């Protein structure tokens with residue numbers, strides 16, 4: 001058992017992403033954890049991440065959160081599928097091959113954003129992750145990401 005996040009187990013060279021890199025001081029530094037078969041991430045948007053209407057969250061950041069949480073979920077799911085626990089070996093790095101976002105309802109600023117992901121498919125280097133983004137207990141956006149594991153030599 002560990003209270004560390006998935007992103008804490010990325011090797012340093014893969015820890016500079018704007019959304020999830022723990023070594024990117026100007027980044028969002030999101031943190032993802034297992035909750036049974038789902039992964040979770042909680043984030044409160046900074047006030048300047050406002051979208052086209054005051055009081056609502058910028059859609060590009062919604063996409064970023066879903067993207068980075070999905071990538072971390074893919075990495076952790078691969079480790080788990082290979083029979084290892086978090087911390088037993090560094091996570092493999094997955095990158096986004098495809099990302100589809102449905103914006104279902106506006107997302108209010110100033111509220112905790114709750115991301116939940118499930119793995120739909122693991123096939124060799126490819127993992128498909130489905131994610132919901134909620135605020136105030138309502139789903140505001142959904143995403144489906146195709147994540148591909150970087151080959152060792154990249």
Ligand SMILES: CCCCCCCCCCCCCC(=O)SCCNC(=O)CCNC(=O)[C@H](O)C(C)(C)COP(=O)(O)OP(=O)(O)OC[C@H]1O[C@@H](n2cnc3c(N)ncnc32)[C@H](O)[C@@H]1OP(=O)(O)O
Nearest residue numbers: 013014095096097098123124125126146148149150151154
């Ligand atoms: C320190 C060193 C760092 C070095 C980092 C260098 C790289 C950094 C790059 C990251 C940047 C920074 C990080 C970010 O910012 S992540 C966000 C931005 N993402 C990127 O920049 C990724 C750019 N794309 C690529 O590098 C390649 O296209 C990847 C690696 C994704 C796949 O190319 P690769 O040749 O490896 O894989 P493959 O062709 O054998 O496909 C494998 C499987 O995936 C399926 N598939 C693929 N694409 C799609 C698609 N669009 N829709 C649906 N499915 C797709 C494909 O059908 C197959 O499935 P299946 O047929 O087996 O079922």
